[in-house]
Structures are given as C-alpha cells and as structure tokens.
Amino acid sequence: MKDIEIKEVKDMIEKTETVLPLHYAVVDNPIEIELLQTELRDKFLENSNEVDQVGKLPINQWSVCQFDVSENKDVWYLYNLHTDMPGTRKDRYWNILGSGEYEHWNLAEVELNIPLEGIDRKMQGAFVKDDEGKRYLVHRGRFRGKKTFMKIEDFMNKFSGEKILSGEGKKLQEFAVIACLDDNGDKFIQDVVKFLNEVKRIKTEFNNKG
Numbered sequence: 129m130k131d132i133e134i135k136e137v138k139d140m141i142e143k144t145e146t147v148l149p150l151h152y153a154v155v156d157n158p159i160e161i162e163l164l165q166t167e168l169r170d171k172f173l174e175n176s177n178e179v180d181q182v183g184k185l186p187i188n189q190w191s192v193c194q195f196d197v198s199e200n201k202d203v204w205y206l207y208n209l210h211t212d213m214p215g216t217r218k219d220r221y222w223n224i225l226g227s228g229e230y231e232h233w234n235l236a237e238v239e240l241n242i243p244l245e246g247i248d249r250k251m252q253g254a255f256v257k258d259d260e261g262k263r264y265l266v267h268r269g270r271f272r273g274k275k276t277f278m279k280i281e282d283f284m285n286k287f288s289g290e291k292i293l294s295g296e297g298k299k300l301q302e303f304a305v306i307a308c309l310d311d312n313g314d315k316f317i318q319d320v321v322k323f324l325n326e327v328k329r330i331k332t333e334f335n336n337k338g
Contacts, residue, residue, distance in 0.1 A: 152294035155255040158245035164255045165221045172205045175313035204230035266303035
C-alpha cells in the first residue's frame with residue numbers, strides 16, 4: 129500500500145474514532161472531603177479583596193470574605209463548620225454565597241451544604257472527581273423559592289451551564305457544575321459568580337411564575 133493511501137486510511141480512522149466521555153464520581157471519603165473543603169474555602173479567601181482574611185485557618189474556623197466581581201457589583205462568601213446539629217440534621221460543611229456587601233448569613237442566595245463523610249442526597253453540595261483527577265464543586269439543583277421548593281428537573285431544564293452525570297454510590301446523579309477546583313483563582317471565581325447569577329435568574333423566573 130502506498131504511503132499516501134496509508135495516510136488516507138489513518139485520517140479516516142481518526143475522524144471516525146469516538147472520544148470516550150469522562151466518568152465522574154462523588155467524593156465520599158471523609159479525609160478527602162475535608163481536604164477538598166479546606167482547599168475550597170482557602171481558594172475563596174486567597175482570591176478575595178480582603179487580604180486580612182488570607183492565611184491558613186483550621187477547618188473549624190468561621191470565615192467570610194468579599195469579592196469585587198465587576199463595577200458596582202460585589203459577591204460574598206461565608207464558610208462555617210456545623211456540628212452537633214439539632215434534631216435529625218447531620219453535621220456539615222456550610223458554604224454560602226450572596227450578592228452585595230455582606231450583612232448577614234440569612235441573606236444568602238446559594239447554600240452549599242456538604243456532608244462531612246459519605247453521601248447525603250438531602251445536602252445540595254458535593255465534590256466530584258473525574259477519571260483524569262480533576263475536582264469539581266457541584267450542586268444537585270434543589271432550591272427554595274419565596275413560597276415553595278423548585279423541582280430539581282425545573283432548575284436543571286433552565287440551567288444553561290455545564291451539567292454532568294456522576295456515579296454516586298450505586299446510582300447515577302445529575303449535577304450542575306459550579307466550578308473546577310483545579311482552575312486558577314480568577315477562572316474559579318468567575319465560574320462561581322456565573323453560577324450564582326444563573327441561580328438568581330432561575331429563582332426570579334420561578335417566583336414570578338403565575
């Protein structure tokens with residue numbers, strides 16, 4: 129077979145090859161979750177506009193920081209470790225986001241509860257890894273409107289960002305991707321803000337419906 133024919137065959141094979149999709153899995157190991165949560169919190173603090181907040185902190189250290197994301201627009205992030213929860217509520221890592229200047233945690237627009245260990249489908253936040261080792265912060269898509277909860281499928285249908293199917297125990301679960309922890313600080317914060325704005329848009333549409 130002539131060299132030119134061999135090249136043509138190779139080109140045809142390359143064009144018809146199927147690129148295998150990435151596989152994702154929810155992180156459920158308590159040590160790995162703690163390390164990822166520490167990295168998540170520190171990524172916010174280290175890229176904030178309040179340098180006095182920057183520095184290594186223990187995992188049980190309450191912290192809050194502010195971001196100037198664009199002209200006249202601010203976003204804040206708050207972290208806390210919730211243990212000894214009342215009733216049947218489980219211990220959790222608590223990450224919340226809101227718009228404007230931070231005033232109080234109850235003005236949060238996005239709440240990311242992440243279990244200290246294992247899988248808890250009642251908590252909306254999670255860490256996911258792909259088979260290339262990249263780590264992601266994700267959300268299940270359940271949000272409360274002014275009067276009632278929004279159905280997860282309603283949120284996912286309106287969400288214009290990236291969505292993935294991830295292994296979670298013996299099930300496949302759809303998640304909305306917030307940001308990749310392996311991206312640089314600027315890209316990470318931009319993606320978080322995009323997610324926050326998407327949530328605000330979808331919740332506004334939901335609250336105004338009917």
